[in-house]
Structure formats: C-alpha cells, structure tokens
Amino acid sequence: MIEVREIGVVVDDVILLAPISVSARRGEALIVRGRNGSGKSTLLRVLAGARKPSTGEARIAGASVLERDPRFRRRVAAMIGLPPLAADLTVVDHLMLVATTWADDRRAAATLAHVILDELGLTGLAERFPHELSSGQTQLLGLALVLARPFEVLILDEPEQRLDPEHLATVIRVLRARRDAGATLVVATHSAVLADELGDRTLHLGVAA
Amino acid sequence: MSDDRIAGALAIWHARNLRSAGDRAFLAYAVVMVLLVAVAPAGRLVWLAVTTPEAIAALTSPSAPEVTTVVVAALWAGALLWGRDRGPALLAPFPTYALGAGGSRRSRAFRGAVLRAGAVVTAGSVAGAGLIAGSLMSHGATGAVGVAVFATAGALVGIIASIAWLAGQALPRAAAPMALAVLVLGALSAAVPLLQPFTPWGWVAMAYPADPSHAGLALAAPLALTALAASAAALVALAPRLMARLALERLIEQAVRWESATNHATIMDFSAAVTAYRRVPHRGRRIRAITPVRLPLAFLIRDAIGAARTPGRLVGGVLAVAVAGVLITLAVAPDGTVPGWVVGAAAGVLLFGGLGPLTDGVRHAVSVASDLPLYGIADERLLALHVLFPLAASAVVLVAVVVACSIVAGAAAGPPALVALALGLLTSAVRVGAALKGGLPPALLAPIPTPMGDFGAAVRMVWAIDGVLLAALAGAGAALASASPVLLVAVAVVVVAVGIRRWRARA
Known part of the structure; x- marks a missing residue:
C-alpha cells in the first residue's frame, strides 16, 4: 500500500529527514518512533502530501503522493497537529460538516458523526464548543474529524498527546478496528503502549541533524 | 464531492449563527446608516477631489495614459504578491480545512469564494475607472462613449487582477518573479509608447478616455478592449487549473492568518493584525547573531x-x-x-x-x-x-x-x-x-x-x-x-x- 524509497528532506542545508526507505501493506499498522527532531513528523507530512521530499519517492496504492488530487485525498487521511477548529461550531457540528463533505446522504453523515462520537466516548460532549473542551478532549475531536471521512491510509502524528490512559486505550481500540477493517495505519508516537498494542511493524528513525 | 455536498457543508457552516428577523432588520439599518453617514460623504469627497482643476489637469495631461499603464501593471503585480499571503480562494479556517481536505476538486470547493473576491476586485476597478472617466466627462474632456469604454476596460482590468491574485495564491514561488516581470514590462511600456499596442497594460492606456489627440479612441479603443477581453477570457479559463494547484496546508495557513488579522483589526489592534503577516526568518541561520563582545x-x-x-x-x-x-x-x-x-x-x-x-x-x-x-x-x-x-x-x-x-x-x-x-x-x-x-x-x-x-x-x-x-x-x-x-x-x-x-x- 505504501512504498517509500530513500525519502529525505533538506531545507537550507538543514536535514529534517535523513534518507529512509520503508513500506506498509494493506491492513498493517506501521509505527514510527524516534527522538525529537528525528524526522517523524516530516516523514508523515511527506506521506500526507503536505511536504515535497528533497530526495526519493513515496507511492501510495501505486500512485504518487499528490495531495491536490481528489482521488489521493479520498484514499489518505491525516492528522498532523490539530486541524483548525471553529470557535462557533459545536463538536457534533464539526464532525457533521466534515462528514457532509464526503457523503451524498446527509442523514448518513449525521449518523456517522454520532457513531464516531460514541466510539471515542465523546457523545456527552457533542454540543460543546471547542473552548469548552479540555486539551485531551480537543485531541480526541481532532482524531474524530479524520475518522469522519473515508480513507484507506490513516496517518497520525502522536495521537496519544494529552490523553489519559483510559482515553488512550479507547483510541487504540478504535484504531485497531480501522486496521482490522483493512486500513493501513502510519502512526508516529512516543507511547510504548500505543506502539506495542497497535503496531505490526516499527520504524526507528535516528536523529536527522 | 458533488456541488450538493459542498452546499450541504456550507449550509451547516452558515447555520451556526442564524440571525433573527430583528437582527437582520438591525443589520440592514446599520448598513444603510453606514452608507449614508460614512460611505456617501467619503464618495463625495473623492469626487470633489478628482474634479478639482488640478486633478483635471493631471488627468488630461499627455502623460496620463502612460501613468495608467504603470498603475495597471502595479495593480496586477500587487495582486500576484498579495495572493502569496491572502488569496481569493479562502473561507474561514474550519470550512477551508473541511472542504479542502474533502474529495471534491478545489475548483468546485472554492469557486464561490473566488467569484465573490473577484467580484469585489472588479467592482473596485470599475469604480476607479468610472470615477476617472466621469471626472473627465464632467469637464467635457470625454463623452459617454469614452466613459463606457474606460469603465469596461476597468472591469477587464479587475478580472485580470482577480486571476493574478489567484495565480499568486496557487503559484506562491513564481509570484514574485512574475510580479517583477509585470512591473518592469509595465514601466517599459510606459517609457516606450510604441510597445503599448503589444501589452495588456498598454491596451488599458489605449482605452484611456482623455487621449489628447482624441483621434485614437474611435479606432484604438475597440481593438484594445477586444484584446483585453480575449486576455481576460483566456486567463479566466485558466482559473480552474490554478485552483487545482492550491495546497491544503497553505490554504489553512492563509485562512488562520487572515482570521487572526481581521479579529485583531476588529478590536483596533492593528499592530497585532500586521504581525499575522510578518515574514518569519529562513535565511542566515548559520551566521552567529550572538557574539562575545560588550x-x-x-x-x-x-x-x-x-x-x-x-x-x-x-x-x-x-x-x-x-x-x-x-x-x-x-x-x-x-x-x-x-x-x-x-x-x-x-x-x-x-x-x-x-x-x-x-x-x-x-x-x-x-x-x-x-x-x-x-x-x-x-x-x-x-x-x-x-x-x-x-x-x-x-x-x-x-x-x-x-x-x-x-x-x-x-x-x-x-x-x-x-x-x-x-x-x-x-x-x-x-x-x-x-x-x-x-x-x-x-x-x-x-x-x-x-x-x-x-x-x-x-x-x-x-x-x-x-x-x-x-x-x-x-x-x-x-x-x-x-x-x-x-x-x-x-x-x-x-x-x-x-x-x-x-x-x-x-x-
């Protein structure tokens, strides 16, 4: 599903990601680990099409990474940092808006939004505004937003951030379900629990610079 | 994503703060009052300023068409540069994220935003051209046809400016060299009038209603307008391809910065509003800024x-x-x-x-x-x-x-x-x-x-x-x-x- 060959990123002579090769099959969870500054987020941004590599090539489902291509966007979902949230939309509004952009059936979009809220234990927060959420709840909302859209590949940068152990367990269960349903997961994490319980393979990145 | 889905998503977005009938009535009242109290006097002030003898002398001077050439080139160059920081294809941050990350073509998702922004630019350009031509007509320097021709040229200038604005947003790295080229060629066209029939900014100058000779308007203006219209049509046809090049991350970044700047400007914190657009450093990182001296x-x-x-x-x-x-x-x-x-x-x-x-x-x-x-x-x-x-x-x-x-x-x-x-x-x-x-x-x-x-x-x-x-x-x-x-x-x-x-x- 994912083929990465000798991808490296250099900006102004600063190495953000030393050349790396890796692959992941359909229904596999690839865990990316490494110290701060090792290039985990940079690798994820390249895979998500948010940054062009200086060297090498990445292919997803046999096609080049091209974030501007709607077919690519249908295939690849990513959460690298929190998406911008609207101060005047509730949690469920946010999910419904994202789901509506992917579904012809508005009621199906609404149903999906509530299903995801339920999965992540956010149902009680559905009518809250972003400023009424804790940092961990905001992180879960960010995750819920990417889950509210279709994908074959899910790219997540430290989804465990700000989560307590109970919510982390919930996230792992939800991600496992996506993986078992055939999605390919690429997850950068500092959490040994998440890596052990979700990962099929682990990629260790050395310090880039 | 179909147009229907985009409309559905935007409907959810717009439904977040529906106004009551009373609120709508008050808004209409406020708009009318602002028009009467602020916009109308300001408009009158501008009209009085462009109809003074000094202004008429400047507008009818032999160099006025050449100045127009430079102004138009500067407008298009400015549009290209402004697009790098704030392009026309922009919504509030969250709908920008939701629609931009959605499955539709960007040309569909942001079509409405681009059309609205383009309409504002074009209206401003028509108003500017109309003001100049109207001022000249009020002093008998041109007739109704001259006004119509220059206002049309103004509309086409606005359309081209809108596409230049979009081009700056879609091609941020190429925007600066393109803007420089437009400026240099504009200045060159102004300095060498022989070049005017061969450049878009020169065509605008040819449609200028106070050509001292008054002979050129009848012949040159229709040709200039036709050439401008053809250029504008060709550029408009490029718009969907430009929009397809818009990168999501850049769109979100622009949307967040614009929202931050407008929020600060609303509370009159102009310094913070400007800060949202301050360039961040990328160069000279290897030069040591801290030296062991006094x-x-x-x-x-x-x-x-x-x-x-x-x-x-x-x-x-x-x-x-x-x-x-x-x-x-x-x-x-x-x-x-x-x-x-x-x-x-x-x-x-x-x-x-x-x-x-x-x-x-x-x-x-x-x-x-x-x-x-x-x-x-x-x-x-x-x-x-x-x-x-x-x-x-x-x-x-x-x-x-x-x-x-x-x-x-x-x-x-x-x-x-x-x-x-x-x-x-x-x-x-x-x-x-x-x-x-x-x-x-x-x-x-x-x-x-x-x-x-x-x-x-x-x-x-x-x-x-x-x-x-x-x-x-x-x-x-x-x-x-x-x-x-x-x-x-x-x-x-x-x-x-x-x-x-x-x-x-x-x-």
Missing part, C-alpha cells in the same frame, strides 16, 4: 543580524527610512508647492513604518519585560540595549540620504541632518511606546455622548493609530523646528510621558 555592541549586532534574516522586510524598512530622509530634506527647504510641515508629517509616518522591521528587538524586550524574569539584566537596560539598533540604523540611513540630497540640491546639509537626527530619535521613541501599548484600555470602551453622537469611536480610533499620529506630528514639528520648536518639544514630552506610563503599566 553588551551594547552584542545587542546591536544581534538585532542587525536578526533583522537581516528577513531580508525583504529589512530592505523595505531601510528604503522607507531612506525615502523619509528625502522628504525631510524637502521639508526643511520646501519649494513652495507643498507646505514643509505637510512633507515633514509624511516623512514622520514613513519613518514610523520603516522603523517597524528594525524594532523587532524592542518588541522582544517589551515581551520579556512583561513576563517572568529571563535575562540576567534589568528590563530597562534590556530595552535600552535593543533601542540601539533602530537608533543607529535610522541615524546612518537618514544622515547619509539627507547629506546626499543636500549636495545634489546644492544646499547646506547641516540643518536637515539635525532635523533628521531629531526625527529619527523621536520616531524610535514612538516605536518603543507602540511596543509597550498592550490591549485597548477598557475605559475607552465607555461611550462619550455628545450632541453629534458617541465620540467614543473616534477616541478608540485615535488610540489605535496613536503611533502614526505622533510620528506625523513629530515630522511636522521637526519641519517647523527652525521657526519654532514648540510643536517638536510638545510631541517629545507627550511621547516620553506616554512611554513612561505604558512602561509602568506593563503586564
């Missing part, structure tokens, strides 16, 4: 290298300071066409703007002074050390420019150099005061009832632009200093008093 020199070097890491900003700031120096020379020895104090005020405003990129260190010192202790030196000393760079840089540039201008003019360099130094010192102090300003004091939110209405809004506006006003007053006072130093001294007292008060009140 502190004053170390801070001077640190601020100089820090400023040089955003070279575009630095060059812009230094150029503004240099032009302020030219104006100071003119203000001290006015030629009689414009009063010296007016030129001095303009120099003060320009100097205030130019010092912006040179006072990053001052703003840093203020933020440090407002936070938990960080440096091993007193806050006052830290601020004083960071003031050295803008003082030194502005003094060097101003004196160099003033001396050069005086030598060229064959005048004595001493008086304007002294005025320049005084203005540089005072404007740097105004910059320190601006850095210390903080948020709008709640007391200013209180209404100030007068027989003419609430005066509070005017007070808040003065507070919002106090730095610019003080700089203008300082410039005017500096220009009048040889006759009477009263204004200059009064401004200096106010600037120092405001600065001390804000320093004491810092968070």
Whole structure:
C-alpha cells in the first residue's frame, strides 16, 4: 500500500529527514518512533502530501503522493497537529460538516458523526464548543474529524498527546478496528503502549541533524 | 464531492449563527446608516477631489495614459504578491480545512469564494475607472462613449487582477518573479509608447478616455478592449487549473492568518493584525547573531543580524527610512508647492513604518519585560540595549540620504541632518511606546455622548493609530523646528510621558 524509497528532506542545508526507505501493506499498522527532531513528523507530512521530499519517492496504492488530487485525498487521511477548529461550531457540528463533505446522504453523515462520537466516548460532549473542551478532549475531536471521512491510509502524528490512559486505550481500540477493517495505519508516537498494542511493524528513525 | 455536498457543508457552516428577523432588520439599518453617514460623504469627497482643476489637469495631461499603464501593471503585480499571503480562494479556517481536505476538486470547493473576491476586485476597478472617466466627462474632456469604454476596460482590468491574485495564491514561488516581470514590462511600456499596442497594460492606456489627440479612441479603443477581453477570457479559463494547484496546508495557513488579522483589526489592534503577516526568518541561520563582545555592541549586532534574516522586510524598512530622509530634506527647504510641515508629517509616518522591521528587538524586550524574569539584566537596560539598533540604523540611513540630497540640491546639509537626527530619535521613541501599548484600555470602551453622537469611536480610533499620529506630528514639528520648536518639544514630552506610563503599566 505504501512504498517509500530513500525519502529525505533538506531545507537550507538543514536535514529534517535523513534518507529512509520503508513500506506498509494493506491492513498493517506501521509505527514510527524516534527522538525529537528525528524526522517523524516530516516523514508523515511527506506521506500526507503536505511536504515535497528533497530526495526519493513515496507511492501510495501505486500512485504518487499528490495531495491536490481528489482521488489521493479520498484514499489518505491525516492528522498532523490539530486541524483548525471553529470557535462557533459545536463538536457534533464539526464532525457533521466534515462528514457532509464526503457523503451524498446527509442523514448518513449525521449518523456517522454520532457513531464516531460514541466510539471515542465523546457523545456527552457533542454540543460543546471547542473552548469548552479540555486539551485531551480537543485531541480526541481532532482524531474524530479524520475518522469522519473515508480513507484507506490513516496517518497520525502522536495521537496519544494529552490523553489519559483510559482515553488512550479507547483510541487504540478504535484504531485497531480501522486496521482490522483493512486500513493501513502510519502512526508516529512516543507511547510504548500505543506502539506495542497497535503496531505490526516499527520504524526507528535516528536523529536527522 | 458533488456541488450538493459542498452546499450541504456550507449550509451547516452558515447555520451556526442564524440571525433573527430583528437582527437582520438591525443589520440592514446599520448598513444603510453606514452608507449614508460614512460611505456617501467619503464618495463625495473623492469626487470633489478628482474634479478639482488640478486633478483635471493631471488627468488630461499627455502623460496620463502612460501613468495608467504603470498603475495597471502595479495593480496586477500587487495582486500576484498579495495572493502569496491572502488569496481569493479562502473561507474561514474550519470550512477551508473541511472542504479542502474533502474529495471534491478545489475548483468546485472554492469557486464561490473566488467569484465573490473577484467580484469585489472588479467592482473596485470599475469604480476607479468610472470615477476617472466621469471626472473627465464632467469637464467635457470625454463623452459617454469614452466613459463606457474606460469603465469596461476597468472591469477587464479587475478580472485580470482577480486571476493574478489567484495565480499568486496557487503559484506562491513564481509570484514574485512574475510580479517583477509585470512591473518592469509595465514601466517599459510606459517609457516606450510604441510597445503599448503589444501589452495588456498598454491596451488599458489605449482605452484611456482623455487621449489628447482624441483621434485614437474611435479606432484604438475597440481593438484594445477586444484584446483585453480575449486576455481576460483566456486567463479566466485558466482559473480552474490554478485552483487545482492550491495546497491544503497553505490554504489553512492563509485562512488562520487572515482570521487572526481581521479579529485583531476588529478590536483596533492593528499592530497585532500586521504581525499575522510578518515574514518569519529562513535565511542566515548559520551566521552567529550572538557574539562575545560588550553588551551594547552584542545587542546591536544581534538585532542587525536578526533583522537581516528577513531580508525583504529589512530592505523595505531601510528604503522607507531612506525615502523619509528625502522628504525631510524637502521639508526643511520646501519649494513652495507643498507646505514643509505637510512633507515633514509624511516623512514622520514613513519613518514610523520603516522603523517597524528594525524594532523587532524592542518588541522582544517589551515581551520579556512583561513576563517572568529571563535575562540576567534589568528590563530597562534590556530595552535600552535593543533601542540601539533602530537608533543607529535610522541615524546612518537618514544622515547619509539627507547629506546626499543636500549636495545634489546644492544646499547646506547641516540643518536637515539635525532635523533628521531629531526625527529619527523621536520616531524610535514612538516605536518603543507602540511596543509597550498592550490591549485597548477598557475605559475607552465607555461611550462619550455628545450632541453629534458617541465620540467614543473616534477616541478608540485615535488610540489605535496613536503611533502614526505622533510620528506625523513629530515630522511636522521637526519641519517647523527652525521657526519654532514648540510643536517638536510638545510631541517629545507627550511621547516620553506616554512611554513612561505604558512602561509602568506593563503586564
């Protein structure tokens, strides 16, 4: 599903990601680990099409990474940092808006939004505004937003951030379900629990610079 | 994603704050009142300004079409550059994220936003062209056909400007070279009239309604309009391809910055609004900014290298300071066409703007002074050390420019150099005061009832632009200093008093 060959990123002579090769099959969870500054987020941004590599090539489902291509966007979902949230939309509004952009059936979009809220234990927060959420709840909302859209590949940068152990367990269960349903997961994490319980393979990145 | 899905998503977005009938009625009332109280008088003022004998003389001068060429080229170049920071394909951050990350083509998702932005630009361009042509018609310099032709040219200029704006957003790296090419070619077309029939900006000049010969309009204008229309149509056809090149991350970044800037501008925090668009450094990272020398020199070097890491900003700031120096020379020895104090005020405003990129260190010192202790030196000393760079840089540039201008003019360099130094010192102090300003004091939110209405809004506006006003007053006072130093001294007292008060009140 994912083929990465000798991808490296250099900006102004600063190495953000030393050349790396890796692959992941359909229904596999690839865990990316490494110290701060090792290039985990940079690798994820390249895979998500948010940054062009200086060297090498990445292919997803046999096609080049091209974030501007709607077919690519249908295939690849990513959460690298929190998406911008609207101060005047509730949690469920946010999910419904994202789901509506992917579904012809508005009621199906609404149903999906509530299903995801339920999965992540956010149902009680559905009518809250972003400023009424804790940092961990905001992180879960960010995750819920990417889950509210279709994908074959899910790219997540430290989804465990700000989560307590109970919510982390919930996230792992939800991600496992996506993986078992055939999605390919690429997850950068500092959490040994998440890596052990979700990962099929682990990629260790050395310090880039 | 179908149009239906986009419409559905936007419907959810727009439904978040539905207005009641009463709110809608009040909004309509407010719009009408603003039109009557603010827009109509401003429009009348502009009309009166463009129909004065001086304005008519300028609009009917033989060089007016060439000036039009340069203005149009500058407009298109500006649109290209502005697109890099804030393009027309933009919604609020969250719908930008939701639609941009959605499955639809970007040309569909952002079509409405681009059309709305393009309509505003085109309407503005038509209004500008109509104003010029209407002014000429009011003095018999052209007829209704001339007005219609130039207004049409204005509409086409607006359409092309909109596409240039979109191109700047979609091709941010190519925008600067393209803008430079447009400007150079525009200036070339203005300088060599033979080129006009072969360039889009030249076609606009050919449609100018006050062609002194009056012979060209009948023949040249239709051809020029046809060529402009064909160019605009070709560019509009490119729009979907340009929109397909829009990158999501850049769109979100633009949306977040725009929202931040407009939010700050709404509460009259213009300094913070401008900060949203401040360039971040990418260059010179291997040059050591901190050197093991005595502190004053170390801070001077640190601020100089820090400023040089955003070279575009630095060059812009230094150029503004240099032009302020030219104006100071003119203000001290006015030629009689414009009063010296007016030129001095303009120099003060320009100097205030130019010092912006040179006072990053001052703003840093203020933020440090407002936070938990960080440096091993007193806050006052830290601020004083960071003031050295803008003082030194502005003094060097101003004196160099003033001396050069005086030598060229064959005048004595001493008086304007002294005025320049005084203005540089005072404007740097105004910059320190601006850095210390903080948020709008709640007391200013209180209404100030007068027989003419609430005066509070005017007070808040003065507070919002106090730095610019003080700089203008300082410039005017500096220009009048040889006759009477009263204004200059009064401004200096106010600037120092405001600065001390804000320093004491810092968070």
